């Protein structure tokens with residue numbers, strides 16, 4: 491593997507995880523690569539080992555987005571994290587954040603790199619990044635994600651590189667561009683999803699490289715389920731809606747698509763597989779999942795842009811066998827570019843993101859269960875929803891075997907306001923709120939999107955709000971959370 495360090499002076503930096511991690515001590519701000527994929531593995535394992543061996547220290551961890559149990563899980567469990575930012579999705583970390591044992595603040599993913607460059611998060615003491623190789627000039631070729639890595643490498647005082655044994659052919663997949671910072675910054679010159687505007691490597695100052703490790707560790711594979719009936723129905727309605735808007739000449743057929751993470755997101759893209767109307771699509775998204783490869787295979791993708799490739803075991807093998815073919819279609823960018831409000835607005839992205847709950851006026855809670863307990867984080871949903879040409883918010887109409895309605899009178903936490911949401915979709919129906927008043931929106935969301943078990947109670951609430959309080963968005967404030975209250979008392983939002 492030594493050939494993977496093509497810049498010879500850096501070969502002297504090869505060491506093991508124990509010595510490399512010595513520079514990470516109590517109070518260190520640690521900035522790591524990784525965005526659902528492409529995170530370092532050896533250094534986190536070593537930090538967890540030190541904690542298990544009895545060493546007492548706490549670090550502040552910054553990533554691109556979630557890093558699964560391989561990093562977030564083991565470090566949370568080891569009790570070495572003071573802070574963690576941004577988005578995460580690990581169960582143990584979630585529990586500790588909700589207990590107040592780990593400090594967490596949620597960020598729009600597009601904005602973190604800029605904050606780091608501005609120094610708002612403190613000094614970047616150590617950056618640990620995964621790469622497939624170091625080029626002749628001493629630059630880094632990242633692995634399956636880009637995330638915030640270019641900025642972390644630029645700002646990191648000491649840099650540790652984990653050289654992965656993933657195929658070297660990943661070189662050429664990435665497009666690295668760090669935008670200017672305010673004031674007087676110039677546009678990000680992306681005009682089509684496929685545009686490459688930067689360099690295929692991350693610039694690195696070799697003088698700041700502390701250590702280089704060789705790693706054979708793999709990213710954790712996500713498990714995707716075959717789209718279930720609910721996901722399929724949500725996907726079908728979105729495709730029907732967009733098809734209709736294109737036929738009516740209200741939407742251009744060339745607008746690119748963004749689809750969030752998870753099964754519904756995968757189902758929407760899978761919906762294109764059997765669809766004859768959409769011949770070739772562009773994807774300008776954040777996380778590219780298995781369905782993107784499927785679509786490329788049948789020739790339906792003109793270009794797919796994202797910040798990471800998060801593939802199941804099967805899809806990953808397919809991808810590695812024919813990287814050269816997929817590389818023609820796929821480009822991985824820093825998350826501040828994949829999620830750039832400027833670019834999303836310019837391209838006119840059709841944005842699809844998943845909610846925990848939506849209220850009758852279209853306000854959205856994506857992050858806090860019952861208003862208090864963090865699930866994962868806002869991720870890129872705000873970047874895309876606020877700036878998309880048409881913004882879809884989707885959710886199954888119920889959760890927990892029907893005991894929770896995802897359509898509620900008032901959301902218990904607001905991530906996205908009614909002004910960022912255009913279309914609300916559940917398996918029961920779709921409401922285009924763009925030409926509706928808030929009162930009309932409430933009527934339609936209750937009639938079309940709510941689950942039949944909850945329609946009458948939502949309707950009664952809305953009628954009572956209209957009669958007793960009135961106003962532009964009628965509410966009976968003291969009862970707005972009656973469904974949540976009932977769930978907390980009985981474990982079911984439905985009456986006994």
Ligand code: 0RQ
Pocket residue numbers: 526555556577599750751752753754776777843844845846847856857859860865866867868869870871886889890894895896
């Ligand atoms: O709980 O895990 O205990 O079964 O939430 O819900 O239905 O499996 O759906 O995996 O798509 O997650 C909004 C959390 C949905 C996700 C959310 C419970 C439900 C289940 C998961 P269990 P599902 P998903 C860019 C896009 C915000 C970030 C974003 C998310 C668990 O999509 O984090 O959009 N989105 N990023 O039972 C109580 C409710 C509930 C509920 C669902 N109303 N009350 N529990 N659940 N609704 C991506 C990135 O930025 C990387």
